[in-house]
Amino acid sequence: MNSMLWAEKTALSIMKRTPKLYEDQGYQGRWSYDYGVILKGFERLWTVTGNRRYLAYIESNMDFFVQEDGSVRGYRQDEYNLDHLNNGKLMFVLHKETGKEKYWLAAQLLRDQLRGHPRTSEGAFWHKQIYPYQIWLDGLYMGAPFYLQYLLTYEQDGDLSDVTRQFIICERHAKDPETGLLFHAWDEKRVQPWCDPKTGLSENFWGRSLGWFVMALADVLELLPPVHRDYNELKRILSDTLTALRAYQDPQSGVWYQVVDATHKKGNYLEASSSSMVVCAIARGIRIGCLPENEWRDALDRAYRGLIEEFMLETREGLVNLNKTCQVAGLGGLSKRDGSYAYYISEPIITNDQKGLGAFLQACAEYEFLNEMNRI
Numbered sequence: 001m002n003s004m005l006w007a008e009k010t011a012l013s014i015m016k017r018t019p020k021l022y023e024d025q026g027y028q029g030r031w032s033y034d035y036g037v038i039l040k041g042f043e044r045l046w047t048v049t050g051n052r053r054y055l056a057y058i059e060s061n062m063d064f065f066v067q068e069d070g071s072v073r074g075y076r077q078d079e080y081n082l083d084h085l086n087n088g089k090l091m092f093v094l095h096k097e098t099g100k101e102k103y104w105l106a107a108q109l110l111r112d113q114l115r116g117h118p119r120t121s122e123g124a125f126w127h128k129q130i131y132p133y134q135i136w137l138d139g140l141y142m143g144a145p146f147y148l149q150y151l152l153t154y155e156q157d158g159d160l161s162d163v164t165r166q167f168i169i170c171e172r173h174a175k176d177p178e179t180g181l182l183f184h185a186w187d188e189k190r191v192q193p194w195c196d197p198k199t200g201l202s203e204n205f206w207g208r209s210l211g212w213f214v215m216a217l218a219d220v221l222e223l224l225p226p227v228h229r230d231y232n233e234l235k236r237i238l239s240d241t242l243t244a245l246r247a248y249q250d251p252q253s254g255v256w257y258q259v260v261d262a263t264h265k266k267g268n269y270l271e272a273s274s275s276s277m278v279v280c281a282i283a284r285g286i287r288i289g290c291l292p293e294n295e296w297r298d299a300l301d302r303a304y305r306g307l308i309e310e311f312m313l314e315t316r317e318g319l320v321n322l323n324k325t326c327q328v329a330g331l332g333g334l335s336k337r338d339g340s341y342a343y344y345i346s347e348p349i350i351t352n353d354q355k356g357l358g359a360f361l362q363a364c365a366e367y368e369f370l371n372e373m374n375r376i
Contacts, residue, residue, distance in 0.1 A: 037358030070105020180244030211277025
C-alpha cells in the first residue's frame with residue numbers, strides 16, 4: 001500500500017535540503033519542538049510505507065540530541081517548558097524499532113518534567129514556567145500526546161485522566177460561546193498585559209494555535225482507549241472545534257486565515273501551517289472514527305486541494321516548497337507581544353518553515369492514507 005504522492009515528495013525534499021534538521025538556518029543545534037512536528041510526519045510515512053529511510057531520518061536527527069545515558073543535549077528540565085516535550089514523541093518508535101535503551105531513558109527524563117511542572121489551580125499545566133498561570137492552545141499539542149503515550153507504553157498504572165483533563169479545562173476557559181472558536185491563551189490570574197482583565201482571555205483567534213489544539217485532540221483520541229470516561233467528551237470537543245473552524249473555511253481557496261475570523265480585514269492572509277493542521281485533524285479524525293466521513297469529506301477535499309493550490313510550489317528539480325507560513329507568534333515575553341490583530345499580521349511570513357512543512361507533511365500523509373484505505 002503506497003500512494004503517498006505529496007507526502008513522500010515533501011519528505012524527500014526535506015531530506016535533501018536539510019539532512020540535519022538542527023543545522024537548518026536559525027536552529028543552531030537547539031532542542032526545538034519544530035523537529036518533532038516534521039518527524040511525526042516521517043513516523044507516519046514509516047508506518048504506512050515500511051520504508052526504513054524514514055525511520056533512519058528520525059533516528060539520525062534525534063541521535064544528535066539523545067546521548068547514550070539518556071540525557072538530552074540542550075534540554076533543561078528546570079525550565080518547565082511544554083514545548084520541550086514535543087520531540088519526546090519520537091522516543092517511542094525509536095525505542096521499539098531499535099531496542100536502544102537510551103530512547104526509553106530520554107522518554108523517562110522528559111516525562112519526569114511533568115511530575116513537577118507547575119499547574120493552574122484546576123490542574124492544567126502552565127505553558128512555561130516563565131508564563132505563570134497561563135494555558136496556551138499550543139501547549140496541548142506539545143505535551144498531551146507525549147504524556148498519554150508514555151503512560152500507555154511505560155506506566156500502565158498512570159492516570160490517563162490527567163491527560164484528558166488538560167483539554168477539558170482548556171476548552172472550559174478558552175472557548176468563545178459566540179463563534180465556538182478558542183482564543184489563543186488564558187491567564188488564570190488575569191494580570192498579563194495581553195489579556196482581558198475580566199475574562200483572562202487573549203484577544204484573537206490565531207489560526208496556528210487552533211491548529212495545534214485540534215491536532216493534539218486527534219493525536220490523543222487515536223491513542224486513548226475508547227472505554228475511557230473522557231473519550232466521548234474529547235471526541236465532542238474535536239467535533240465542535242472543527243465545526244467552528246469549518247464556518248470560517250475560505251469559500252474560494254478552501255483554507256484558513258492567519259486570524260481565523262477576520263476573513264475580510266485588511267492585512268489578513270491565508271496561512272499554510274494552520275490550514276495544514278486543520279486538514280490533518282479532519283483526516284485523522286475520520287480515519288480513527290471520531291468524525292463521520294459523509295459529513296466531513298467535502299470540507300476535507302476542498303481544504304486539501306487548497307493546500308496544494310494555495311501554498312505548495314514544486315521546483316524544476318521536483319522539490320516541494322511551502323509558502324505563506326507565519327514564522328512565529330506568541331504572547332508577552334521580552335518582546336511584549338500584545339496579542340492584537342496588528343501583532344498577528346506583523347510577524348514574518350516565510351517559506352519552508354519547519355512547523356509549516358511538518359504540518360503539511362502530516363496533512364498529506366493522513367489525507368493520502370485515508371484515500372488509500374477507502375480504495376481497499
